[in-house]
Amino acid sequence: MAPGTHDARTSCLNPDAVTPLQRTFDALAKSHNEAATPTLIAALQAGGGPIFDGAIAALCHRRAKAGHTAVLRQWNRLGREQREVVKRGRCRMGAALREAVLQGDDPLFRAAMEFVDESGDFDLIPTLVVVAEQANDERSRLAVELTLRLVDQLSDWMASDEPVIGRDPHTIRYCVLESLERSVERYHQHERPELLEAFIVLAGPFSRTLRNILSAPHHACYQALVEVLATSANPSVLRLLTDMLSASETPHVVQHVISKRTDRPFVDALLSIDFDDDNPAMRRNLAQLKFLACCEDTVLVCTQFTPRQQAAAVKLLAATGAGDDYKLMLIDALLKHGSVEGRVAACRALHAVPGQAGNKLLLHALDDPEGAVQAAAVRQLRERKIPGTLSRLVDLVSSPLEEVAAAARESLSVFSFDNYAARFDVMDEGARQAVGVRVAKVDRTTPARLRQELAHSNRRQRLRALQMAAAMEMLPTLADAVVERLQDEDQVVRAAAADLLRFCTASDVRNALLTALGDRSAAVQLAAKNSLAALNSPLSAAAAKSPPPSQPGSAAAPPAAPDALPIKEAI
Amino acid sequence: MTTLLTLSSLLAEIGDNFPQSGPRRSWSDLGAYGIAAVIVAIAAAVAAQLRKRNDMSEHCDKPWKLFRELCQVHGLDRQSQRLLAQLARERRLAQPAEVFLWSQGFAPEGLPPALQHHAARLERLRQQLFE
Numbered sequence: 001m002a003p004g005t006h007d008a009r010t011s012c013l014n015p016d017a018v019t020p021l022q023r024t025f026d027a028l029a030k031s032h033n034e035a036a037t038p039t040l041i042a043a044l045q046a047g048g049g050p051i052f053d054g055a056i057a058a059l060c061h062r063r064a065k066a067g068h069t070a071v072l073r074q075w076n077r078l079g080r081e082q083r084e085v086v087k088r089g090r091c092r093m094g095a096a097l098r099e100a101v102l103q104g105d106d107p108l109f110r111a112a113m114e115f116v117d118e119s120g121d122f123d124l125i126p127t128l129v130v131v132a133e134q135a136n137d138e139r140s141r142l143a144v145e146l147t148l149r150l151v152d153q154l155s156d157w158m159a160s161d162e163p164v165i166g167r168d169p170h171t172i173r174y175c176v177l178e179s180l181e182r183s184v185e186r187y188h189q190h191e192r193p194e195l196l197e198a199f200i201v202l203a204g205p206f207s208r209t210l211r212n213i214l215s216a217p218h219h220a221c222y223q224a225l226v227e228v229l230a231t232s233a234n235p236s237v238l239r240l241l242t243d244m245l246s247a248s249e250t251p252h253v254v255q256h257v258i259s260k261r262t263d264r265p266f267v268d269a270l271l272s273i274d275f276d277d278d279n280p281a282m283r284r285n286l287a288q289l290k291f292l293a294c295c296e297d298t299v300l301v302c303t304q305f306t307p308r309q310q311a312a313a314v315k316l317l318a319a320t321g322a323g324d325d326y327k328l329m330l331i332d333a334l335l336k337h338g339s340v341e342g343r344v345a346a347c348r349a350l351h352a353v354p355g356q357a358g359n360k361l362l363l364h365a366l367d368d369p370e371g372a373v374q375a376a377a378v379r380q381l382r383e384r385k386i387p388g389t390l391s392r393l394v395d396l397v398s399s400p401l402e403e404v405a406a407a408a409r410e411s412l413s414v415f416s417f418d419n420y421a422a423r424f425d426v427m428d429e430g431a432r433q434a435v436g437v438r439v440a441k442v443d444r445t446t447p448a449r450l451r452q453e454l455a456h457s458n459r460r461q462r463l464r465a466l467q468m469a470a471a472m473e474m475l476p477t478l479a480d481a482v483v484e485r486l487q488d489e490d491q492v493v494r495a496a497a498a499d500l501l502r503f504c505t506a507s508d509v510r511n512a513l514l515t516a517l518g519d520r521s522a523a524v525q526l527a528a529k530n531s532l533a534a535l536n537s538p539l540s541a542a543a544a545k546s547p548p549p550s551q552p553g554s555a556a557a558p559p560a561a562p563d564a565l566p567i568k569e570a571i
Numbered sequence: 572m573t574t575l576l577t578l579s580s581l582l583a584e585i586g587d588n589f590p591q592s593g594p595r596r597s598w599s600d601l602g603a604y605g606i607a608a609v610i611v612a613i614a615a616a617v618a619a620q621l622r623k624r625n626d627m628s629e630h631c632d633k634p635w636k637l638f639r640e641l642c643q644v645h646g647l648d649r650q651s652q653r654l655l656a657q658l659a660r661e662r663r664l665a666q667p668a669e670v671f672l673w674s675q676g677f678a679p680e681g682l683p684p685a686l687q688h689h690a691a692r693l694e695r696l697r698q699q700l701f702e
Contacts, residue, residue, distance in 0.1 A: 020645060020700050024671045027644045034632035035666055042665065043672040051672055 060089030068096030310342030371401035
């Protein structure tokens with residue numbers, strides 16, 4: 001254990017636990033006597049071994065600039081573990097590091113730079129900025145590179161979700177940003193665009209200074225700053241651009257930069273953002289973009305972009321203020337050559353492009369082999385008011401692709417059992433038949449709902465349910481429920497049920513009708529008799545399989561028996 | 572001034588006629604008290620100096636004090652301290668405390684002539700300080 005790091009309590013409670021040499025270094029590390037520093041520096045001449053290690057650790061533990069400078073001079077000779085010991089003492093080495101960077105000879109300067117790079121000492125960034133601003137030489141180049149690396153590290157640290165242990169990165173950022181802002185003000189003196197990049201990385205999308213510069217084309221570093229935004233592939237700069245897209249009052253020049261950039265790192269960053277429809281600032285910013293250069297090359301989009309990127313590209317483009325022709329170009333290309341995800345997104349993007357050209361592409365999408373694409377197209381059919389849409393949608397309800405059928409049902413949600421039941425009484429026979437058949441097809445709850453209605457406590461509701469079942473051509477499906485009505489307490493319901501059972505071909509129906517012949521009501525007996533007669537005739541049997549329309553134009557209403565009690569009148 | 576001196580002699584004679592008054596005291600009678608006070612002051616100063624000398628928590632830059640501090644840490648007796656101090660002097664170390672970090676300095680073959688006859692004692696000290 002290094003003398004500078006061992007637990008002092010151990011040596012107090014159990015003096016035998018530490019070696020005499022460790023005790024010496026412990027005392028030298030903690031001594032208030034300044035003579036300890038030159039003593040330890042002299043011990044560094046050992047060059048290695050426990051004396052050297054102990055001296056390094058003790059010097060790092062002491063608050064003495066001369067000692068820290070001596071340690072830095074040994075930096076290149078230190079092994080991994082020794083460097084770790086030195087890094088642990090970096091919080092006390094600030095003065096020595098600053099002096100080494102500003103005034104140290106070349107070996108000391110390089111050692112200090114290496115140490116700062118390895119230890120991530122953000123406190124030294126202001127000093128590095130001062131060196132970086134100096135005349136173009138090797139030192140300023142190294143300082144610029146190190147500043148950028150440290151700023152990137154700090155930015156990543158802030159962006160990560162790691163819990164803050166020790167110093168808060170946002171407090172460090174505040175101090176570093178202050179020095180970088182001063183450097184930006186001195187840009188005309190040093191003309192180091194790398195320092196502008198470091199400033200942009202740390203400033204973030206809401207920095208007042210950054211926004212002020214970007215809103216002032218005559219500012220000394222406006223051009224340089226825009227150039228950095230337009231060319232830098234630094235992930236933090238790219239993150240700033242995409243963050244600004246979702247921020248309010250984004251400077252126009254940033255919107256322009258976003259519109260124009262086509263380099264792959266930027267495109268990857270732009271297309272990875274989570275486009276939030278509910279973010280009004282982002283919607284507004286996108287609406288102000290008149291084009292997106294990265295989406296212009298449709299071949300590139302279809303061949304080089306990942307499926308997710310294709311979808312994001314067309315979604316973003318649809319949200320921009322670009323012309324419809326511009327949008328249709330990408331949508332068309334994606335629908336023809338894109339991935340499934342891209343085609344689905346392209347289909348959805350058509351929502352933003354009304355008109356004949358869009359309709360044409362939408363109908364083209366209905367023939368897509370992928371159900372997801374078809375479903376996306378189906379969902380827009382009704383609102384686009386394309387002729388023949390309704391019948392096509394009704395057909396699509398029977399699609400073998402479940403998602404297409406679901407989309408068609410969703411589009412035809414107006415044909416619900418509730419709507420039908422609410423309007424049933426005001427519809428004429430033809431409408432009841434036409435609408436009822438569609439409702440039965442679209443609303444999957446129809447059989448269950450009709451069963452509920454058939455078992456209703458209200459006599460009028462039960463009769464109405466029989467009527468609806470007949471109009472919707474659901475009698476064969478509900479035969480058992482209708483047979484149950486032969487036992488109804490009300491003779492009118494029993495008679496109506498017996499009358500309608502002529503359209504049911506199940507074997508137990510005939511038996512039930514035979515039983516109904518012995519009903520106490522003559523009307524029920526008559527209806528049962530007629531139904532049995534209809535079921536026995538070959539013509540009626542065929543009719544039962546395919547009930548003939550009661551009125552011209554209606555689909556398949558059950559013909560009223562001449563002697564049966566009309567249900568409507570009974571109601 | 573003359574008036575003041577005259578007045579003081581007059582005042583000094585005021586008590587001469589009291590029945591219980593003893594012989595008149597002169598300044599020379601206070602000499603013993605003065606000497607005692609000086610001795611006490613010197614003793615206090617020496618004590619303070621000694622205390623300061625051994626106060627290792629005080630911030631300072633004194634190489635020999637650091638040497639003593641390390642002697643205290645290792646619990647060395649007077650004789651060992653003197654021997655180590657002599658070794659530091661003979662080796663002409665810039666900082667006497669370096670002797671605690673330089674085990675080669677204790678090697679018998681390189682010892683200065685003045686310390687040759689203490690080689691065994693120094694070897695024991697080396698073991699005590701480094702092993």
